[in-house]
Amino acid sequence: MSHKVIVPIGPYHPLQEEPEFFQLYVEGERVVDIDIIIGYNHRGIEKLAEDKHFDQVPYLVERICGICSSSHPYAYCLAVEDLLGGEANVVPERALYIRTLIDELQRIHSHLLWLGLAGHFIGYNTVWMWAWKYREPVLDCFEMITGNRNNYAMFKVGGVRRDIKDDDIPVLKKAMDDLVPALDLFRGAVMDDPVIQARLKGAGILTKAQAIDWCVVGPTARASGVNIDVRRDEPYGAIDRLNWNVIVEREGDVFAKTIVRILEMYESVNIIRQCLKGLPPGEIDADVREIPAGEGIGRVEAPRGECFHYVRSDGTNRPVRLKVRAPSYMNVASDKVGAVGGTISDATLTLAAVDPCYCCTERVTVLNKTDNKKIMNGWDLIRLSQEKTRKLEESLKNGRL
Template identity: 60%
Template sequence: MFKVGGVRRDIDDDDIPWIRKSLDQLKPALDMFKGAVMDDPVIHARTKGVGVLTKEKAIEYCVVGPTARPSGLAIDVRKDDPYFAYDWVDWDIVVLEEGDVFAKAAVRILEMYESVKIIEQCLTKMKSGIVDLKVKELPPGEGIGRAEAPRGEVYHYCRSDGSNFPARYKVRAPSYTNIFSNEVAVIGETVADAALILAAVDPCYCCTERVVVINHDTGSEDVLFENDLVALSHKKTEKIRKEMGV
């Protein structure tokens, strides 16, 4: 697992044979799963041509990850802005053109094969060395970072005042952009298909919907919706500007 300064655990040489064996066992299961989904005429009838998100609308709504790639957009942070070892291994961006529910499922299935390829190459090319720099303090400053999460690009912003507590931390999860594309993908579809079309985006509601603030002293709960969060953001920004004298 990632942490500031590296990762929490190393992969020992003794672990590699077990990982390779697990991958070998996974491949037939992937083939079976791929056939069960992609060759099933019932699934084809239920998902093909349903909930189409065109390439133009995908660009307009700024969708990312496996919501964008089924609509013909070859975007992936691991290729566009390589980090870690992604530019040291050979793998392909899976892109389809149909933009429907079936394409969204197919992209995710085919990407599992690419993940296996990446892991196998990493096991071969991985070198020994330090895995954790043991960072104890963060200097004052700010930084941004982005990575390709399972649902697409996740974006982090952090500002430090030199203490061990972030002065400001902001995360933009991929669902924050992807989920809004549903409002165009469902147009002209049946009510029965609405849930299926939304599920194809695989939204994470806890990343996008609301915040519940619990008062530990009283046990009361305050639910904060969009307008509340915007107001808090403005208030926090104004406080930071005053502290910085801008």
């Protein structure tokens, strides 16, 4: 006779930095179902954006997430520039290169961060310490270019805020040269270590069909053999002028996700080197005066996958609506297939393997479990509450009678 036990993880626990709440339903060691409860991070950014004018919103959306803090402003700027006639028509050439460079630097920093945390989860604290140690020079590059280690404040509608000085270029080149041996070290550590292979291979498999069904994006999808990358499918910045590859693995397990991320860092180093080499002279921002009425969208390949922003303008200086779809929103849901069927010990790793980012993900939507109908309308909630009272009244009446 099997016995179902609920193992609660969270909302505050040492596994992940952010508050989230997993309920694992287990039978013995095996996970049979999982509930993901979020909302501890919801700050109402989409609503706040409606009170800010177009130039203030990048500051706000930058604070959606601290790890992909260039992807969100970038996607927002692309959406506004879509209203103005497209990024390539508005933004000067030099700014395109700087944007791409910042975006790729951020990808390296994010993937190293994830790699460290993944090492921490499987008990390899050395990997954690080393990955974060080699992440510091990347943050130093950010500090040198933008003045801040995180929250770079680089993006504005029509260009970037700060230029890359000629003196900085050799320093950046050297930082990239120093990074490659570190990446070699991690690649060797992951690919040659039999313990890591035994631990990660076969854990939390997400097949290609499942990946498509659950609409996962980014490295999570690419590890399952789904060949998508916004940078290639809908190029932005200077990325279409550079040579690089989309990394795709087929296995869909945690090992494949790790390999995809490690190899992507090499591609990012490659892109940054080409950006530094081909950095054209000229202006770094365009003078944008009026934002016309209409709708615009912006898509950026964030380190976790496609980040999507939608902006609607009515011709005034404020967006009427800003909608954000962050990559973790789809990726976290795929835990429902990834973690189910595995053991509890694998579950923590699988939950972390999609690189979840809850601060990106928080949205207010109430779903009815039986028919997936949205019941977020306040009146509906009140009606439900009234119905319950009525039912209680009836049962009381029946009891008395």
